[in-house]
Amino acid sequence: MxxxxxxxxxxxxxxxxxxxxxxxxxxxxxxxxxxxxxxxxxxxxxxxxxxxxxxxxxxxxxxxxxxxxxxxxxxxxxxxxxxxxxxxGKGFSFHDKALIIGGGIGIAPLRILAQKLKEQNNTFISLLGAVTRQEIIFSSWWDSLGQRHFTTDDGSLGLKGVVTDVLPEILKMNDIKYIYAAGPEIMFVKVKEMIDPTGIPYEFCMERYMKCGIGICGQCVLDGSGIRLCVEGPVLNKEALSGITELGMKHRDASGRRV
Amino acid sequence: MINTHFLNIELKSPTVLASGILGLTASSMQRVIEFGCGAVTTKSFSLDWRTGHKNPSIIPFEHGMLNAVGLSNPGIDEMVKEIRLFRRQCTAPVFASIFGRTLDEFGEVTRRAAEAEPDMIEVNISCPNVHSEFGQPFGESCPDTAKITQIVKKHAGKIPVSIKLGPHGPGIGKLAKICEENGADAITAINTAGPGMLIDINVRKPVLANKTGGVSGPAILPIAVKSVYEVYRSVKIPIIGTGGITKTGDAIQMILAGAHILGVGTAVYYEGIEVFDKLNKGIENYLKEQGFDSIEEIRGAAHE
The missing domain is CATH 2.40.30.10 (Translation factors)
Structure with a gap:
């Protein structure tokens, strides 16, 4: 490194x-x-x-x-x-009987997660959403990993709709012990509303505008917690996420303004 | 912890978060206080928001850090909100770091910043990486340094003012004297040094988007210690010794050179936010081992 x-x-x-x-x-x-x-x-x-x-x-x-x-x-x-x-930054922790939820291009960090979970013989189900089928790259790779669900806004791959349309059913039908998510924050906020009442622990890979990457410039510090996303994140667990007051709200741009 | 008096301000420790590091928001500054930092300095802000330079804007190298952030900031309205929020959540002192493009803007930013009632206003007249836009830093000119100090003092009201100087120009001792004569309450020495440049040997281009940037971290400690030494010799007002402080020995050297309190920034990269606690304990241990009761007893001792 x-x-x-x-x-x-x-x-x-x-x-x-x-x-x-x-x-x-x-x-x-x-x-x-x-x-x-x-x-x-x-x-x-x-x-x-x-x-x-x-x-x-x-x-x-x-x-x-x-x-x-x-x-x-x-x-x-x-x-x-x-x-x-x-x-x-810090990455995902590994757990068995997991559910991986991803949206759009945000699924990139979930591929390496799935790869590593598999290497360590952890079982998981994947649920990936996108606007259209071209956005879900490596769909056949995900197919090869076992139970997976796709949703697209236009119905061109998997179910027509969004991940939260399918999520309750997956949670009901499976014994999920851990949830991983990456993708648009607005997607995660909706996912969070659904999974918080279940008590299942989770981790979410967040994004913010970043400059230094080494925890000194303050550009990616999250309101309410003071967490530096580039050092203590980008993957945050349920406890860390609960202290953040800007989740799903306006983010800071290069100047530091909320836009 | 070592309680410290500075300009009638009570600090729980002599280590202060330097401007430009983790000082953009109340949440961020509050977290630094939890690690033993005695006071926080905001990121330098101006009247209007600025995007700053493109990335790469902050690059570590073997002996320090090179940065050309370009004074990005969300503008005074946002920063005043953050200072007020910090005030509500935290009792530690907060210093507002300000800058302007013109002499008049320095006055206006000061007036507006004073409304947020920071414990001190630090005036950044020595940023070395906005040269193409602002020209030579004001802080490298004796007449400009005098004028800005006057304007800022006029608009700061009862809030004390520290002028932040760089190691370059007509001599930092001389500049500090000008600040003192024009009413400055303290001197912050030093800003980043240089500017410097790093070139990638494979693509054969400067690494920073701005090509050049200010140098901080361990590489500039000797320059900072010598600058503080010179300022201490030339003025009576207290000094915030800043530049390259990473380990306890660095902090002690700064105090021996004459620093009143210590600005710590780049060290957060080397030692984590815990650096404030580490330095405070280190200073305390040094005093005990050497048979001193307070920082006052060793301040400026290298001059005797």
């Missing part, structure tokens, strides 16, 4: 569909499921990304074209050097 800026060449790129690619780098560090790295495109910007898998001696970042940064990533070729700092 290194907090210092170092650049590494992209070893290979796999295109999954329009505007969705995986970038593979040498496995320059070990990474916990849920930890993130800061990726630097020289001359452009630096942004946090979840590591989505570790395959043999390579780490994978799966990126969807969305803003200027991820669009620029789509132009990158194998051999191009990019800066990587990290991994940063």
């Amino acid at each position: 290194s907090d210092l800026m170092q650049t590494f060449p992209i070893r290979r790129i796999v295109e999954h569909g329009p505007g969705v690619k995986s970038f593979y780098f040498d496995k320059i560090f070990n990474v916990e499921a849920g930890q993130f790295i800061n990726l630097w495109i020289p001359g452009l910007d630096e942004k946090p990304f979840s590591v989505s898998s570790i395959t043999g001696d390579q780490i994978e970042l799966s990126i969807k074209a969305y803003g200027p940064f991820s669009k620029e990533m789509m132009k990158k070729k194998a051999g191009d050097y990019l800066g990587i700092r990290g991994p940063f």
Whole structure:
């Protein structure tokens, strides 16, 4: 691991569909499921990304074209050097009889979680939602992992609807001991409303605008708790989440304003 | 803990959160207080919000940290709210760090910041990484330093003012004297040094988006100690010694050079937020071992 800026060449790129690619780098560090790295495109910007898998001696970042940064990533070729700092933060803990809930591109950190849970012989069910089928990349990979449920807003894959439409039924039919979630915060707020009364413990991988990644700038500190998401997060458990007053509300931008 | 008097302010310890570190929100500053920090300084703020420079904006290197955040801040309205919120939740002193683009703006920000009744206003005239936008830092010019001190003092009312100086320019002792002559109540020394630059050898480009940035952390301790030493020689007003303090020995050196209280920032990266507790205990142990009863007995001792 290194907090210092170092650049590494992209070893290979796999295109999954329009505007969705995986970038593979040498496995320059070990990474916990849920930890993130800061990726630097020289001359452009630096942004946090979840590591989505570790395959043999390579780490994978799966990126969807969305803003200027991820669009620029789509132009990158194998051999191009990019800066990587990290991994940063604390990841998921491992539990048996789990339910993994993900939404949209936010499912990236859940792939490595599923990978690691499986390695340690923990059983789990997955429930993944997206706007449309193209957003659920690696759907066949998830298929191979056992019981899984997909929802899409347009019904193009799995059930038409959102994850919270299916969640009560899954909780009723299965003996779930732990819940993991990643994706849009608004999705998680709704999930939280449903799972809090059940008493099942959970962890959620949060996102905020970040600058330093090393716990000093204060940009990603959460209101109500003082938690530095880049150090004490990005994965927070039920207890940590209960102290946060800004969950599902406005977030701070680069200036620090709530927008 | 070692209670400390500073400008009629009671601090539970001599370690203070330096500006620019974890000082954006009340929740964040309150958490630092829980780790033994004696007072907090907000992130520097201006009248209007600023996005600051693009990332990478903060990069550690082997001996310290390089940053060009670019004075990003949510603007005075948001920051006044956060200071007031901190006040309601916490009894520890809070210092408001302010800056302006122009001399007049320094006055206006001070006037508005004073409404939130911080325990002190720290005036950042020495940020080294907004050169392309602001030109040479005001704090490297004797006439500008004098003018800003006057304007800020005029608008601060009864709230004490500390001018934050950098290690560069016409001599920090001389600048500190100008601040004192124009009514400053304290000096904060020093801001980050440089600016400096780091270049990635594979892509052959500067790492910081701003290309250059201020240097902090262990690398600048000797510069900070020497600056505090010089300021102590030249003025009577108290000094917030800041720059590179990471270990107990660093803090003691600063006190021996003449610091009244100690600004701690980048050390949060090296030692965690616990650094405040660690330094406080370390200072206490040093005093005991060396047979002293208080910090006062060793302050400026290196000058004798």
